[in-house]
Amino acid sequence: MSLSRLQRGWHRARRRPVAVVGAVVVLLFTAMALGAPWIAPSDPLRTDWSKIRKAPTWAHPFGTDDLGRDTFSRVVWGTRISMQAGVFSILLAIAIGVPVGLVAGYYRGAFDQLIMRLTDAWLSFPFLILAIGLVTILGPSLTNATVAIGLGATPTYIRLTRGLVLGTQAEDYVQGARALGAGDGRVMARHILPNIASALLVQATVSIPGAIIAEAILSFLGLGVQPPSPSWGTMLSAAQQFLEAAPWMAWWPGLAIFSLTLSFNLAGDGLRDLLDPKDY
Amino acid sequence: MLDFLLQRVAISIVTLLVISLVVFTGVRMIPGDPARVMGGTDADPAGLAEIRAKYGLDDPVPLQYLRWLGLALRGDLGESIRTREGVVRTVAAKLPITIELAGLSLVIALAIAIPAGVFSAVRRNTIWDLLANGVSLCGLSVPSFWLGIMLILLFSVRLRLLPASGFVPLFQDPLANLERMIMPAFVLGAGLAAVLMRQTRNSMIEVMSADYIRTAYSKGLAGRVVVFRHAIRNGLIPVVTILGLQTGALMGGAVVTEQIFVVPGFGRLIVEAVFTRDYPMVQGVVLITASAYVLINLLVDVAYSLLNPRIRIRGGET
Numbered sequence: 001m002s003l004s005r006l007q008r009g010w011h012r013a014r015r016r017p018v019a020v021v022g023a024v025v026v027l028l029f030t031a032m033a034l035g036a037p038w039i040a041p042s043d044p045l046r047t048d049w050s051k052i053r054k055a056p057t058w059a060h061p062f063g064t065d066d067l068g069r070d071t072f073s074r075v076v077w078g079t080r081i082s083m084q085a086g087v088f089s090i091l092l093a094i095a096i097g098v099p100v101g102l103v104a105g106y107y108r109g110a111f112d113q114l115i116m117r118l119t120d121a122w123l124s125f126p127f128l129i130l131a132i133g134l135v136t137i138l139g140p141s142l143t144n145a146t147v148a149i150g151l152g153a154t155p156t157y158i159r160l161t162r163g164l165v166l167g168t169q170a171e172d173y174v175q176g177a178r179a180l181g182a183g184d185g186r187v188m189a190r191h192i193l194p195n196i197a198s199a200l201l202v203q204a205t206v207s208i209p210g211a212i213i214a215e216a217i218l219s220f221l222g223l224g225v226q227p228p229s230p231s232w233g234t235m236l237s238a239a240q241q242f243l244e245a246a247p248w249m250a251w252w253p254g255l256a257i258f259s260l261t262l263s264f265n266l267a268g269d270g271l272r273d274l275l276d277p278k279d280y
Numbered sequence: 281m282l283d284f285l286l287q288r289v290a291i292s293i294v295t296l297l298v299i300s301l302v303v304f305t306g307v308r309m310i311p312g313d314p315a316r317v318m319g320g321t322d323a324d325p326a327g328l329a330e331i332r333a334k335y336g337l338d339d340p341v342p343l344q345y346l347r348w349l350g351l352a353l354r355g356d357l358g359e360s361i362r363t364r365e366g367v368v369r370t371v372a373a374k375l376p377i378t379i380e381l382a383g384l385s386l387v388i389a390l391a392i393a394i395p396a397g398v399f400s401a402v403r404r405n406t407i408w409d410l411l412a413n414g415v416s417l418c419g420l421s422v423p424s425f426w427l428g429i430m431l432i433l434l435f436s437v438r439l440r441l442l443p444a445s446g447f448v449p450l451f452q453d454p455l456a457n458l459e460r461m462i463m464p465a466f467v468l469g470a471g472l473a474a475v476l477m478r479q480t481r482n483s484m485i486e487v488m489s490a491d492y493i494r495t496a497y498s499k500g501l502a503g504r505v506v507v508f509r510h511a512i513r514n515g516l517i518p519v520v521t522i523l524g525l526q527t528g529a530l531m532g533g534a535v536v537t538e539q540i541f542v543v544p545g546f547g548r549l550i551v552e553a554v555f556t557r558d559y560p561m562v563q564g565v566v567l568i569t570a571s572a573y574v575l576i577n578l579l580v581d582v583a584y585s586l587l588n589p590r591i592r593i594r595g596g597e598t
Binding site (some may be wrong): 082126128130133136137192209216240244 | 290294295296298299302303306307309310392417418420421422423425426429430432433437444522528529530531533535537540550554555557559562565566569570571573574577
């Protein structure tokens with residue numbers, strides 16, 4: 001990326017300070033996920049019977065939980081699980097959805113019809129019900145929850161990619177590439193894909209927060225990450241039993257989910273404006 | 281018109297068939313003897329033999345599917361491993377509770393979203409518009425179960441205004457029922473309100489810039505009349521479609537909300553079924569939910585085309 005493009009991007013970004021704040025917060029959470037071992041003051045799994053459900057203090061800024069574990073350390077480590085589930089599930093959805101959508105949109109015909117009917121059916125399962133059904137078959141764990149969320153998001157990517165491919169078919173650059181003798185594979189990979197990538201990226205910023213919430217919900221229901229692993233969802237599920245005695249157990253993990261998803265949404269809105277200024 | 285309806289119905293039938301195939305295959309992907317999966321670990325040999333005969337588990341798989349589909353169409357989705365009651369019966373007993381919850385949350389969502397959306401579209405780019413957008417973005421981002429927990433903290437633990445959980449049947453004591461349903465309904469409706477508000481705002485902005493609105497203004501009509509008599513009618517059409525698509529989210533959301541507020545509906549049923557490995561129940565609930573979703577969207581599409589003959593969606597070109 002050249003300097004002038006960077007400068008232009010910065011000028012545009014400056015007009016949307018809220019989106020910039022969102023992006024910065026997302027980056028901070030990413031840093032927290034990567035640096036969890038160095039940021040968390042104590043072991044998120046270490047129980048301490050002398051510190052059960054203590055209100056926030058300087059030593060434990062977010063208080064301690066029902067097993068005397070440091071809530072702040074658990075929230076920090078929980079970032080890693082949430083980010084992992086959010087990002088990897090959407091990467092899975094993209095890895096399956098984009099190639100299938102490309103082929104369906106490019107060749108049309110019977111394969112396209114088959115894929116469309118399959119995605120119709122797939123989309124008829126409410127997302128959470130589908131994820132619950134899949135986790136029932138696969139068994140509850142972080143990996144399986146991630147797979148279930150990813151598979152749930154796949155049809156959206158198939159349809160989006162297909163729609164975008166259909167839109168590019170009549171474009172001159174596609175016709176031109178074909179006229180120059182480029183094969184189907186080359187047209188799809190070198191000409192169509194780069195042109196639809198930005199729309200897919202915007203969709204990803206919209207789906208990642210959804211996937212993060214989905215993981216938290218599955219873990220909250222006991223169908224995702226299993227205790228004692230520090231996931232925001234399992235923390236909230238534990239907190240619900242002690243709302244009277246230790247409300248702080250419920251504040252922080254939820255606030256973490258909320259601020260991360262809100263930041264993703266803000267950054268995503270900004271990114272959409274940046275990449276597609278004609279839209280709004 | 282008839283062509284469109286027939287096409288739409290045909291697509292729905294195909295979708296339902298694919299759904300049934302997916303659910304059927306899903307249960308067969310569970311490792312172990314299918315008869316034992318459906319009968320539970322404590323089923324005796326006689327019970328297992330009965331299941332084997334009923335579903336023809338010794339037949340080829342395609343035949344098994346047809347037999348299972350036939351039973352399902354006649355309303356026989358097997359019986360719960362846990363309670364030995366029919367799946368359809370159990371679901372039918374729980375469904376009204378969830379429908380009440382969903383209905384209430386829909387009312388709440390519409391009551392917030394439509395006025396807010398119309399207002400912020402009319403007062404576009406003012407502080408009110410900004411505020412409404414900010415609130416709706418928060419509504420989209422807040423995890424519903426955390427919102428629920430925070431409401432319990434505020435209204436039940438601190439202020440002691442509302443009971444935190446429990447359920448009273450509507451016809452037994454409507455007031456007590458409402459007292460316990462209002463928080464779950466708000467939690468379930470909040471996310472929907474955010475989505476609907478954004479949609480209402482966008483489509484109202486589009487409608488307000490249409491020629492016929494300018495004509496209405498230049499005729500000298502008051503702003504209020506233009507908005508309420510002319511703009512809203514067209515502005516709310518896309519909202520109806522979104523509403524249909526959102527029923528799926530509503531059903532999924534009910535699972536979580538019922539779990540937090542201990543509402544004994546359909547959503548709690550599925551979570552309990554998953555935990556007790558009650559596969560026939562899980563299968564039945566998933567199948568019923570997905571079918572309901574397809575039918576609701578079919579109805580929405582039909583209603584949509586009746587309301588607005590201008591937009592005749594070409595079913596095959598989705």
